[in-house]
Amino acid sequence: MFQFPIITGYMTGLMTGHFAPDTAELINRARADLRMGVPVVLCGHGSAALVLAAETMGPARLATLRALGGAPVLAITGRRAETLKARPYDGDVARLPLPEEADCAWIRAIADPADDLRTPMKGPLFALREGDAALHRLAVSLVKSAQLLPAAVVLETAVESLPEAALLTRLEAGSAGPLLLRATDPHPVVAARLPTRLAHGGRLHIFRPDDGGVEHYAFEIGRPDRAQPVLARLHSACFTGDVLGSLKCDCGPQLHAALAQMGDEGQGVLLYLNQEGRGIGLANKMRAYSLQDQGFDTVEANHRLGFEDDERDFRIGADILKAMGFARVRLLTNNPRKIAMMQGAGLAVTERVPLKVGLTDQNAAYLATKAAKSGHLL
Ligand SMILES: Nc1nc2c(ncn2[C@@H]2O[C@H](COP(=O)(O)OP(=O)(O)OP(=O)(O)O)[C@@H](O)[C@H]2O)c(=O)[nH]1
Numbered sequence: 001m002f003q004f005p006i007i008t009g010y011m012t013g014l015m016t017g018h019f020a021p022d023t024a025e026l027i028n029r030a031r032a033d034l035r036m037g038v039p040v041v042l043c044g045h046g047s048a049a050l051v052l053a054a055e056t057m058g059p060a061r062l063a064t065l066r067a068l069g070g071a072p073v074l075a076i077t078g079r080r081a082e083t084l085k086a087r088p089y090d091g092d093v094a095r096l097p098l099p100e101e102a103d104c105a106w107i108r109a110i111a112d113p114a115d116d117l118r119t120p121m122k123g124p125l126f127a128l129r130e131g132d133a134a135l136h137r138l139a140v141s142l143v144k145s146a147q148l149l150p151a152a153v154v155l156e157t158a159v160e161s162l163p164e165a166a167l168l169t170r171l172e173a174g175s176a177g178p179l180l181l182r183a184t185d186p187h188p189v190v191a192a193r194l195p196t197r198l199a200h201g202g203r204l205h206i207f208r209p210d211d212g213g214v215e216h217y218a219f220e221i222g223r224p225d226r227a228q229p230v231l232a233r234l235h236s237a238c239f240t241g242d243v244l245g246s247l248k249c250d251c252g253p254q255l256h257a258a259l260a261q262m263g264d265e266g267q268g269v270l271l272y273l274n275q276e277g278r279g280i281g282l283a284n285k286m287r288a289y290s291l292q293d294q295g296f297d298t299v300e301a302n303h304r305l306g307f308e309d310d311e312r313d314f315r316i317g318a319d320i321l322k323a324m325g326f327a328r329v330r331l332l333t334n335n336p337r338k339i340a341m342m343q344g345a346g347l348a349v350t351e352r353v354p355l356k357v358g359l360t361d362q363n364a365a366y367l368a369t370k371a372a373k374s375g376h377l378l
Pocket residue numbers: 234235236237238239248249251254275276277278279280285288289298302332333334335338376
């Protein structure tokens with residue numbers, strides 16, 4: 001008769017070890033938790049912190065967090081603190097003590113600039129000066145990387161006092177911090193022939209990071225010689241421009257002009273990077289668009305939301321091109337940051353090929369702002 005094998009202590013440990021998620025995987029799990037409104041725990045710097053994303057937390061979880069005692073704070077970025085006229089003593093982040101009566105609506109109003117102009121500013125707001133902001137900084141980066149509003153409720157407490165349910169996703173700051181700063185290496189998943197109107201001989205390659213994060217695409221036109229510089233475009237996703245034909249930006253025309261030039265030359269690689277809204281995600285980009293309708297430009301809108309002008313990491317593009325066997329590119333771009341990041345990631349940019357198309361009455365101010373404030377070449 002079949003006997004079930006007896007799992008020894010040694011084997012259980014071994015199996016758990018292999019099944020347990022590593023830090024990069026835990027970071028992705030934390031992003032999913034935060035997007036659902038579930039808390040995550042950050043440990044390090046001699047302390048532990050329970051974290052909830054300001055955008056998604058509900059009243060029940062806020063009440064549970066308060067019941068743990070202690071002094072919860074709302075951690076926001078230095079950029080958002082500047083808008084709120086709260087002095088960010090911790091540089092790029094600010095810790096605002098959570099008033100006893102503060103509910104989810106109060107927290108949301110601090111995090112979300114949508115009503116800044118309509119409702120008088122709550123406050124005055126005073127940021128904490130004493131203590132260490134390292135875990136708060138990590139909490140804000142994590143929420144930001146989950147493409148939520150960059151604000152988090154953080155309760156510093158002893159790990160032992162946290163309920164077991166809160167400990168499911170627990171990140172060690174020492175290992176998670178550096179990983180959060182850069183995307184994990186993408187690996188090729190599949191490629192297949194894809195003829196298009198502009199390029200009959202095309203192949204679409206799908207790349208996926210090992211941690212199961214966001215996929216990116218490479219459209220290879222012709223069979224470019226790996227020993228020569230390849231005509232390449234790093235295109236960041238723009239649902240509004242690429243798909244809907246938005247007149248607010250130049251993304252759609254740039255995408256099609258790049259493909260047309262590659263079609264004409266018979267070869268090239270177009271990377272389609274899923275970094276919507278310069279890395280802040282479509283929901284935040286639409287928040288930025290609402291602010292632009294209130295009179296702020298594209299850079300000011302990002303700052304009021306608490307983001308930098310550009311949150312993208314183009315090293316992922318360099319990694320994909322290297323994985324495809326390229327070492328040198330002729331890069332279609334007007335953005336010097338793309339060139340610098342590619343070179344920094346070990347990919348030689350032998351030529352910048354300007355891409356000036358799609359100027360409309362509606363995007364003229366947007367393009368002028370990118371030139372004046374973000375260093376785009378005219
Ligand atoms: N946050 C934000 N993102 C925007 C706005 N308008 C367009 N975008 C995003 O900006 C990105 C534009 O990407 P690209 O055209 O690749 O980059 P670029 O920096 O303009 O550089 P080049 O086109 O290569 O010169 C896309 O991810 C768009 O979704 C805006 O007003 N706010």
